[in-house]
Amino acid sequence: MSLQPFINEAISPWMKEEGPDNDIVLSTRIRLARNFEQFTFPIIANEDELTPIVDVIKEHYHHQSFADYQDLEYISMEELKPIQKRVLVEKHLISPNLAEKSKNSGVLISENEQVSVMVNEEDHIRMQLYFPGLQLEKALESAFAFDDWLEEKIDYAYDEHRGYLTSCPTNVGTGMRASVMMHLPALTLTQKLNKMIPAINQLGLVVRGIYGEGSEAIGNIFQISNQVTLGRSEADIIDNLLSVVKKLIEQEQFARQLLVEQSELRLENRIFRSYGTLKYSRIIESKEAATCLSDLRLGIDVGYINHLSKSILNELMILTQPGFLQHYAKETLSANQRDIRRASIIRERLKLENE
Amino acid sequence: MECEECHERPATLHLTKIINGEKNEIHVCERCAKDKGYIDYDEPAYSIHDLLAGLFHYEPTVSKSQSFNKQQQETLQCSKCGMTYREFTKIGKFGCASCYDAFEEYLNPIFRRVHSGNITHDGKIPNRQGTFLKKKQLVQEYKGKLKDLIENEQFEEAAVMRDKIKELENNTAKIDEDGDK
Numbered sequence: 001m002s003l004q005p006f007i008n009e010a011i012s013p014w015m016k017e018e019g020p021d022n023d024i025v026l027s028t029r030i031r032l033a034r035n036f037e038q039f040t041f042p043i044i045a046n047e048d049e050l051t052p053i054v055d056v057i058k059e060h061y062h063h064q065s066f067a068d069y070q071d072l073e074y075i076s077m078e079e080l081k082p083i084q085k086r087v088l089v090e091k092h093l094i095s096p097n098l099a100e101k102s103k104n105s106g107v108l109i110s111e112n113e114q115v116s117v118m119v120n121e122e123d124h125i126r127m128q129l130y131f132p133g134l135q136l137e138k139a140l141e142s143a144f145a146f147d148d149w150l151e152e153k154i155d156y157a158y159d160e161h162r163g164y165l166t167s168c169p170t171n172v173g174t175g176m177r178a179s180v181m182m183h184l185p186a187l188t189l190t191q192k193l194n195k196m197i198p199a200i201n202q203l204g205l206v207v208r209g210i211y212g213e214g215s216e217a218i219g220n221i222f223q224i225s226n227q228v229t230l231g232r233s234e235a236d237i238i239d240n241l242l243s244v245v246k247k248l249i250e251q252e253q254f255a256r257q258l259l260v261e262q263s264e265l266r267l268e269n270r271i272f273r274s275y276g277t278l279k280y281s282r283i284i285e286s287k288e289a290a291t292c293l294s295d296l297r298l299g300i301d302v303g304y305i306n307h308l309s310k311s312i313l314n315e316l317m318i319l320t321q322p323g324f325l326q327h328y329a330k331e332t333l334s335a336n337q338r339d340i341r342r343a344s345i346i347r348e349r350l351k352l353e354n355e
Numbered sequence: 356m357e358c359e360e361c362h363e364r365p366a367t368l369h370l371t372k373i374i375n376g377e378k379n380e381i382h383v384c385e386r387c388a389k390d391k392g393y394i395d396y397d398e399p400a401y402s403i404h405d406l407l408a409g410l411f412h413y414e415p416t417v418s419k420s421q422s423f424n425k426q427q428q429e430t431l432q433c434s435k436c437g438m439t440y441r442e443f444t445k446i447g448k449f450g451c452a453s454c455y456d457a458f459e460e461y462l463n464p465i466f467r468r469v470h471s472g473n474i475t476h477d478g479k480i481p482n483r484q485g486t487f488l489k490k491k492q493l494v495q496e497y498k499g500k501l502k503d504l505i506e507n508e509q510f511e512e513a514a515v516m517r518d519k520i521k522e523l524e525n526n527t528a529k530i531d532e533d534g535d536k
Contacts, residue, residue: 035452037452038452039451040435040436040450040451041436041448041449041450041451043446043448043450044436044438044450044451122448144479147479147482148482148483151481151482151483151484152483155484156481156484157452158480158481158484158485159452159455159476160476160488161474161475161476162455162475162476163476163477163478163479164476164479165449165452165455166449167448167449167450168447168448168449169447169448169449169462169465169466169469170469172466172470172476173470173473173476173477173478174476174478174479176478204471228469228470228471228473229470230466230469230470230473230474230475230476231470231471231472231473231474231475231476231477232473232477232478233477233478233479234478234479236477
């Protein structure tokens, strides 16, 4: 299999568009948790009790289209091989938690992969909408419209005082988690981000790694999202998040400028060494690859490297994940084999740019 | 610095071992440290749920005697899904929508802690199911505005606002009547 079609498969169609502030913000996501009023939540329901939920989704939404989200397809977890599940996790279309389930759990995905609806994860329904760059308001508007569309056929568990009822008390109310994925190399390098995190937390927001709860920030990519879901309207939550993200963008740009002015040669050296590592490595671990890719992207953003496309970080961050490497190789690989395969994919991808 | 064990990977962990008062420094990579048992294998991350489970063990301060309260908590159970309050505090998750009613009197302190002091929803109302609720929310909003207008002695605007409220309330009343038929 040549690399180009594989890249096309790895990169969701919506990611190919350039979004606002895309030099720092990779993507925006809105997730809404919803439950059926009459059925037991997945956490204690037995498999038979979950069947009617899957049936409703299949009957009314499988092969349907809504707005920009064409031809939604329901995929049952039962049908997927472990590597296929892993690929969906790495593309953020399902959560690791859903991947562990099999019967009566699944996901509804639109053709452009911009919407995914996880069915019978922790809640009966968790819909996620993705947008390139920073587009919180647009994302919320679309999420509300999609939510209304689902609600046409589903009686949600909703209480006048508590809002949307969820399995976990941390999601009750709006059931909304809005998050923004940011590349913050300069704030990390200058160790300013660590100092900003407590202040961000005080505003009811959390800073996490790229694969969500408990994950480490690899490649200087951070996810900023709201923690509080009760007592504030969705629009207020988004306003609050947006103001913090804008501040972070401003600070990151300032830190980049300072780095360029004060340690030009050292920064340039670091970036080109990383470029060299990516270009010539024969074995590379995922963490090192992520660090070098982050450097490379910074190099493109500050203008040291002009002949590479910006999308290279997003693409290679996904392509070099264990699931994708094995999907590409069409076999299970050991950690060492993956490191070799990863180095070769990166070299090939960089070669595509030079052509 | 390279790892003292495998001499391949860089040493990322620097440990100090003290045996019989004798200090020994060890420089190893993470993999070797795990193999040699210096650190635990895949220590599970401390999740938000572990934290929450602790938060739930919370005795609401009510005038009833504590022991009575505890007894009540022991037997409290959701009649729909069968989840007990005790199970709920243990796993930190509700079993079904009805659990919210069943455990209602213990929920406010939990929500307050998790949601920065908030206990009441102030966001979206379901589009189809919530037509009635939406009207109610609008009336509430108009009443607030009416109060402001009166305070500012903008009586003409206030009169318009009052009519709007009346209209909405009449509509709602009509819906109720229709529903009764």
